[in-house]
Amino acid sequence: MSKTSIIIPVHMAKELLGKCIASIRNHTDIPYEIIVIDNGSNDGTDEYCRKERITFVSLPWKHAVSDACNLGLRLSTGENLLLLKHDVLASRNWLSGMLQGLNSQEDIGIVRPSLTPIQIHLNKHVADEDVLERCILFKRDLLNKIGFLQTPQLFADRVFHDYCSRASQAGYQLMIAGKVKLNPDSTIERVAAHTP
Template sequence: MSETKLTSIIIPTHNGLPLLVSCIESIRRHTEVPYEIIVVDNGSTDGTQEYCIQEGLTFIALPTNEGFPAACNRGLAIASGDQLLLLNNDVNVTPQWLSNMLLALYSAEDVGIVGPVTNYASGRQQVDVVWETQEEFMQIACRHNRSNPAKWLEAQRIVGLCFLFKRKLWEIVGQFDERFSPGHYEDDDYCYRARQHGFRLIISGDTLVYHAGSASFASANPGGWNDLIESNRQKFIDKWGIDPWIYL
């Protein structure tokens, strides 16, 4: 893979300015390959727009909260990268994160989607990490993130918290399904569709990132978190006739 390839990093956000600032700072600090950042704001009222303008970020301002899948689609529509990456605003990336994942993505023609391991995720991407401070977590990640294809693991699903895929996959599979708004299971749905088109999915076990853990969703849906998850799980079952939990 040529290192001149550009990665478009799309970050949906909703009233999560402190998280977004930390996420952006981590990208700028730890990304050594070409990238662009596109922030898609779901109707925030916390100064997100002013911050993005001040920082010179590519910015899409939606008037209301249209949900995570819709925000992803808006960002992807203007992305110019050879590869595309959806990133939750509550993720802090780490040294070598993107270069390691790109090696996995371009390791074979039929690899379509790659994701890292992390301290907080559903399924096989969660790993045990013991730390007390963010600085300590970063030190652990720095030691962990040594490129090692032996740690790559083929998977049935990649969690959308850090979701890297080839542009050709986007052109074939199409947009994220907005019936899953405000969010949950749109990533399972996309992975299922990608696999139907013959793409393989890889967990980049040599890439550890920090995930605060669905912080924006939890704040936006304090009373109906479990109901939302179960409702969207049922939408997946109704669409495909299978339970996405079989992939966990």
């Protein structure tokens, strides 16, 4: 089975990162690697990564999320590429569910998870924007075809959404498949679960 590179950009959130990584380790039984991009933190994230033997890069100051993600993509070795924010908790079968969706059709470009139970829906990428901006999965072939992430001119925090739009413009389908949770300790507002 092909390996998935899980790239996690993080800034000043060591405790949430620890919970995220613990959930990945507890709920992922297929090949993966974790790459943390410590985006200018001074909270001990680098020491945590060393202690946990996690591949990481510690940037000296905070960069744009797109730049941090692109650095992780350049370091990755997996055929499948997953960009994940540090406040996401993996659930049982989360990655296998997303990979099933990604490999279900040739024209699937990007898969994102849902907060609802495992399901597969095509082109439902405009709802659950908060989840979309926290986790996307795609193949290296897509990266080779449409390039690296860019920072949108209007909404710099919608980097993943922008990448999905570029994939869609290139003729790829977008899909919801798999389930994750938002960390209950996160300072973000919890997204209400719904059935698309």
